[in-house]
Amino acid sequence: MNTNKHKLYLIPTPISKRKKNVALPEHTLEIVKSLNCFIVEKPQTTQSFLQWIKHPTPPYKMTMRVLNKKTPDQEVYSFLKFLKEQDVGLMSEAGAPGVADPGAKLVKLAHDNDIEVVPLVGPSSILMALMASGMNGQSFTFHGYLSLNESKRVQEISELEQESAKKNRTQIFMETPHRNEQLFQLLLNKLRPSTRLCIASNITQxxxxxxxxxxxxxxxxxxxxxxxxxxLFLIYSGNG
Known part of the structure; x- marks a missing residue:
């Protein structure tokens, strides 16, 4: 039973801040504008987002803490005090918090302490890429980042391609932006000629x-x- 009246809101943020491209639901905007405490991956990105949606509270009156891949577990645990005192918003640098994102640690902490977790509606680049790929949307797997070790990466690509063919499954993964081109070339060199490859870049931009x-x-x-x-990179070797 949830005994804590406060909530952790998961706030999806678009890459693009152009209103013609991305319109967040009114309910999402209302919730975000009501919050004054945020746990974020990158403060500059969050401040830009809050300014874009015209958040009524000035920055100096907000509480903002950083949760990125370098944040120690002990510090993540210290954020629990905010969750017990007020509603808190969790934001990734871009996209959905908790998905290929260190914010998942805070979500787990909230569940472990009976704090209600509320995902808000907004853009999801993974689903948008899958929708636009023409690949199997009935069976798919998101793998996050592939290994940095090249020999392991080659092996992973081969295994993903084989699994796609065997299980008729779309495989979705990503890369750090400055290594996109190297991964693209590796995929061209290692995948079978008949395998379908979708490149989804700068979605909503x-x-x-x-x-x-x-x-x-x-x-x-x-x-x-x-x-x-x-x-995002998507591969499909199935028959569909």
């Missing part, structure tokens, strides 16, 4: 790029500009 081609056709196409852009 003005230069959004989403295209699906077989590896064979990608090799005959001018390489897309993926440098330092948030990007």
């Amino acid at each position: 003005k230069d959004e790029f989403i295209q699906t081609k077989t590896v064979h056709h990608w090799k005959q196409t001018e390489e897309p500009d993926l440098h330092k852009k948030p990007c």
Whole structure:
């Protein structure tokens, strides 16, 4: 039974701040504007987002703490005091908090302490990429980041391709933006020519790029500009 009256709100944030491209639901905006305490991956990004939605509280009256991949577990645990005193908003640098994001630690802490967790409606680049890929949306797996070790990465790519063919499953993964181009080339070199590869870059931005081609056709196409852009990679070797 949940005995704590306060809540942890999971706030999805778009990459693009152009209103014509992304319109957050009114309910989401109302909740965010009511909060004055935030646990965030990157304060600058959060401040830009709050300014974009015209949050009524000035920054100096807000409580903001950082939770990124370098935050020690002990410090994450210290955030529990905020959750017990007031409603708190959790924000990733971009996208959905807790998904390929260190904020998952705080969500687990909230559940472990009977604090209600409320996901708010907003953009999800993973689902948007899957929707636009033309690949199997009935069976898919998100793997986050592949290994940094190149030999392990090659093995992972081979295993994902084999599993896709065997289970008719779409495989979704991502890369740190400055390594996108290296991963793209590796996929072209290691995947079968008939495997379908979707590149989904800068979703919701003005230069959004989403295209699906077989590896064979990608090799005959001018390489897309993926440098330092948030990007998702999807592969599919099934029969669907």
